[in-house]
Amino acid sequence: MLVHRWRAIEQSILAGAGTIRADNPMLNVREWSGRSPVILILSSSGILDRSSAVFRSGGNPVLFTHNAEAETGDTVKVVLDRSRSSARQVSDYLFNSGIQSVLIEGGAKVLSHFISEGCWDEARIFRGRQHFKNGTLAPVLKGKVFSHTEFSFSSLEIILNDGS
Helix, strand or coil, X not given: CHHHHHHHHCCEEEEEHHHHHXXXXXXXXXXCCCCCCEEEEEXXXXXXXXXXXXXXXXXXXXXXXXXXXXXXXXXEEEECCCCCCHHHHHHHHHHHCCCCCEEEEECHHHHHHXXXXXXXXXXEEEEEXXXXXXXXXXCCCCCEEEEEEECCCEEEEEEECCCC
């Protein structure tokens, strides 16, 4: 419910194609009242299953891709320049579109890219009590711990980018 609340206060939400393919998220607001954010997808190939939930969850997603030939249907396509950082190009697009905030929900490759480029202000990290031996590792993040909250089966840590 908390993540849906966060989605309702952000103007846009970004996920990578790997997350879209693996998790089939809707990326909208369902468990909280409010407006769903503009959906942004980062996919180098631009090849995505158009029956994915993200394309049926309302609104018109924006697809950032290096593939000028990608079939996008009703999706807005933004062709990226391979010689420039994708994170910087997405940020420029959002700025020029008047979009002031983006919630990046993953995956690890997209998060790592934005982190390495310094294109982040705040990270919210949930940690469960159960340890999984397999799966994708979370990106390494350095910053200032702003808050830490314990829940019954997890914790939430908020880290601010201190610019180092």
